Amino acid sequence: MDLQTLTEQLRDFARRRDWGKFHSPKNIAMALAVEAAELMEPMQWLTEEQSRNPDETTRAHLADEMADVLLYLLQLADALEVDVLQAAFAKMERNETRFPPV
Amino acid sequence: MDLQTLTEQLRDFARRRDWGKFHSPKNIAMALAVEAAELMEPMQWLTEEQSRNPDETTRAHLADEMADVLLYLLQLADALEVDVLQAAFAKMERNETRFPPV
Amino acid sequence: MDLQTLTEQLRDFARRRDWGKFHSPKNIAMALAVEAAELMEPMQWLTEEQSRNPDETTRAHLADEMADVLLYLLQLADALEVDVLQAAFAKMERNETRFPPV
Amino acid sequence: MDLQTLTEQLRDFARRRDWGKFHSPKNIAMALAVEAAELMEPMQWLTEEQSRNPDETTRAHLADEMADVLLYLLQLADALEVDVLQAAFAKMERNETRFPPV
Numbered sequence: 001m002d003l004q005t006l007t008e009q010l011r012d013f014a015r016r017r018d019w020g021k022f023h024s025p026k027n028i029a030m031a032l033a034v035e036a037a038e039l040m041e042p043m044q045w046l047t048e049e050q051s052r053n054p055d056e057t058t059r060a061h062l063a064d065e066m067a068d069v070l071l072y073l074l075q076l077a078d079a080l081e082v083d084v085l086q087a088a089f090a091k092m093e094r095n096e097t098r099f100p101p102v
Numbered sequence: 103m104d105l106q107t108l109t110e111q112l113r114d115f116a117r118r119r120d121w122g123k124f125h126s127p128k129n130i131a132m133a134l135a136v137e138a139a140e141l142m143e144p145m146q147w148l149t150e151e152q153s154r155n156p157d158e159t160t161r162a163h164l165a166d167e168m169a170d171v172l173l174y175l176l177q178l179a180d181a182l183e184v185d186v187l188q189a190a191f192a193k194m195e196r197n198e199t200r201f202p203p204v
Numbered sequence: 205m206d207l208q209t210l211t212e213q214l215r216d217f218a219r220r221r222d223w224g225k226f227h228s229p230k231n232i233a234m235a236l237a238v239e240a241a242e243l244m245e246p247m248q249w250l251t252e253e254q255s256r257n258p259d260e261t262t263r264a265h266l267a268d269e270m271a272d273v274l275l276y277l278l279q280l281a282d283a284l285e286v287d288v289l290q291a292a293f294a295k296m297e298r299n300e301t302r303f304p305p306v
Numbered sequence: 307m308d309l310q311t312l313t314e315q316l317r318d319f320a321r322r323r324d325w326g327k328f329h330s331p332k333n334i335a336m337a338l339a340v341e342a343a344e345l346m347e348p349m350q351w352l353t354e355e356q357s358r359n360p361d362e363t364t365r366a367h368l369a370d371e372m373a374d375v376l377l378y379l380l381q382l383a384d385a386l387e388v389d390v391l392q393a394a395f396a397k398m399e400r401n402e403t404r405f406p407p408v
Contacts (some may be wrong), residue, residue: 048126082306139343252330
């Protein structure tokens, strides 16, 4: 159960529905931004403190929206032939320099 | 090089900067939505076709923004104790039923 | 029927519900971003051409989401004591210089 | 200085730059969502309380981003022939019923 397996499942899922024509990087990025907003929505009127301890229903809802973000992110990475995990490790290294620890 | 290792690096990175106080789920979700918009921004005036074949500079920029989305997603998952990879596989199963192949 | 009247209605609406405590600029900005995503969502899988000619149901849905964006924008402007109409005219002037006509 | 005048300035501005081809409702909605995120960004690590009292630089920055949101909202309304002010008053009426005052 890893990102590569999930990416292949997504590719297969879209192929069997003939959704390739919809999945331009532009469209996938829109869909990802919509899901990111849906992930933010249940917390918009909570205090920060409340958001640290969501009830079980909210937490399950948030987990579902996080899944959607990941699924579109992997589809975008696949469409653009980007290794997003490698890009994330590279970003971590740059951040280490950009934000020196106190 | 996997999500678990990356999550632990992120936790350590934030701890060494004493950023825990900023990282409420609410704030991380906002930051994630901002990064999702930054990922969309370079494609907003492209045609869908153009977005399928970005030049190398744009592709590198997009990879960098995708990395940021993944980093915040993992931090949010860590803060909420959600296994986002498992949630994504579970979502795939539900989608299989919700959207029957043609 | 103008922005000032609408702003006063919004202020009165929130006051009668005792929602002032929720309406920090940070929270209103989140709510506005969520509405902006909901405005984008019905067009995410349309072609650009299709988005130029939405059917009447979609157009009414979009009008409703545009209303939500405007309502939060005015509430944010009110909370921060910003004259958003004046800011928009000022921005137009700067854009005239930033993007010289061909 | 009203929304109608601003809308006509925007129409003229785009016409003189031949930007009509970029301004499909889909693209404008993306641009609006990007601006909404830029409006949220300066407040993402602030506490709610801090966001209620931004320093003058931040407030000017936020005013500028609010202007951008309004400009794209009016362009979208113009493209879709929606009277957004009327839609907002109509929404206020519905909200009065949806959320009865305490």
